[in-house]
Amino acid sequence: MNQFVYNISTKVYFGENQLGHLGEELKKFGTRVLMTYGGGSIKKSGLYDKVVAEIKKAGLELFELSGIEPNPRVSSVNAGAEICKKEKIDVLLAVGGGSVIDCTKFIGAATFHDGDAWDILEGKVDVKKCLPIVDILTLAATGSEMDNGGVISNPKTKDKIGMGFDVMQPKVSFLDPTLTYSVSSYQTACGSADMLSHIFEVYFNMEKDLYMLDTVMEGLIKTIIKYAPVAMKNPEDYEARANLMWASSWAINGFIDGGKCQAWSCHPMEHELSAIYDITHGLGLAILTPRWMEYCLDDTTVSRYYQFGCNVFGLDPSMEPMQVAKKSIKLTAEFLYQTLGLKSTFSEIGIDETNFEVMAEKAVRIGGLKDAFKPLTKEDVVNIFKMCK
């Protein structure tokens, strides 16, 4: 009961104007830096030039890998590892959102593996070494900046697998809320849905837990509900961006789970959706979450929803617990679909029943859904998918 190891060693520079520390931090690990990034938005925003200037100023040698995909592919991991081996890279610098950081973590690990990086995702390799990772975050969502995991897609097999190893924990992360000013309203909404889901995966749990961590989770949820709409309306609201950014890290860096070991629910289901349909992860989660909540609500689980409804939405504790629970699901759906304006059905985003069975089977098998909040079978997952139609 509540036995766990807490080990979050990432050093975080939070706030504006901290990039002056980039050179000194990179230098601690060597002189040859591979900078990884995505489709080039960092060039448009001017961040690329600033980063390169800091690297040059520190006298470091710069290599680059661009074009990392929004759902990062194993081909990018292999390409990055190839550069690291050939150029004897000392340290990786990921500049971007969760996709870039996730991909970079596996590049760091694959550098010490002879063969296809996919072997790592398939669990064939026990990752014991990884190049040190420094990152500059440009999107608040996945929390990859402060955890040891990542998710990689394989378009050939249509697999999307998440894994984590201690050695992949970033050494240093730069979290500057102003770098997220340019994140679109839609991506802000998707990122917020992702963060919420990270917390829900832990909060909705029937294992023995620490009250203290419940209060932290409720605070994080309230923070997201309070500030996501503010950031969508006024993208340059520092307070909103700062709260969302720091909340994104703490939603998934390991602090809030405090020894709980249940399998996650919505994430494994969503990974199957985006593996096949290449949708935005947070959008898939937003569609699934209220349906999953509804499907799992019963006399055994109702106490958790009751606590959620009272402490997060301020519902009247004297109401019947089942009433509070149902109302809390309704309010969650309203937040996702009305306040954040996200689409609420599969049909709106081009997903039909074709792959329900195969996706459900993989979600249960790969995600271990039999050990989730409410244990789910393949049939359960198909039912939840049908509720999303």
Place this chain on the structure above:
Amino acid sequence: MNQFVYNISTKVYFGENQLGHLGEELKKFGTRVLMTYGGGSIKKSGLYDKVVAEIKKAGLELFELSGIEPNPRVSSVNAGAEICKKEKIDVLLAVGGGSVIDCTKFIGAATFHDGDAWDILEGKVDVKKCLPIVDILTLAATGSEMDNGGVISNPKTKDKIGMGFDVMQPKVSFLDPTLTYSVSSYQTACGSADMLSHIFEVYFNMEKDLYMLDTVMEGLIKTIIKYAPVAMKNPEDYEARANLMWASSWAINGFIDGGKCQAWSCHPMEHELSAIYDITHGLGLAILTPRWMEYCLDDTTVSRYYQFGCNVFGLDPSMEPMQVAKKSIKLTAEFLYQTLGLKSTFSEIGIDETNFEVMAEKAVRIGGLKDAFKPLTKEDVVNIFKMCK
């Protein structure tokens, strides 16, 4: 605004039956271990034997320093550093509460200093090196297990000074709530008052802050208010001890302040009390806190008390802010003096006006109280002391 560096690298083993990891963790730093502890309660409880057995099992060489005082003295620091130099110690193992860990941190630093350890406390030495520190916590209070600071007393000068250096951050902490089962009701109360004060020192602040961290602080305060009386009544309530223990670490490990840089208020005042009268730190804080709250309440600061009263004590937000503020101070005092049963006046613990002036002068000078929540002069501090008579 909200620019800060987050860097909490301590690895924590939380929960029962984790001591099996002690040997492997110590070994990472070498083979010669200096174990430090206090007055011998760890021998009575059987913990001493268990720790020694783990050290022997790991094949490590054990040295010992016992008798570290409740308000640890610089003489103990010097004695420990002497052993470290002479015996070429590789790693320090502190077994005890905050006093033992605090003292051990400065032993680790003083090992690399030629001369009196008091030089470090006087700010004459920039501490760049420290022996690695592992600890086993036996009292939830000071948070020393997860921060880089400590407080040392000098009976000759009647000084008590707190300082912190990054290199003194413990590498590994073992937090087993069952080790606090034997903590007396009185010490549980004092420890809880200390934790509350750590949070109040940050929470009562007029600097720009992150809402997210406010929710965390309010959750920590509620955790302590909920579980301190439970642990006092039933010392072997695991849930209560676990919540208090983890809250004690997070109250002061640096997470909650998020870039605020105001000076603390009650701690500098209390350090002067316990430097002269050798009282329990938490008790001194408990007497000071409600008077300080009352003294600092005005039209500028009332908003903070209002938030506190509504979010922590659930007071009606439609009440006048000043009413909520006053009620929140009353409830805080009731919690400390009635629920925790702590003494509420100086006269009850043998402190009279004799040293008010000299203590106030030092608190303002050493503690930098002009930069506190409400800036305090020597006269202000004397006034607060008088309110405690």
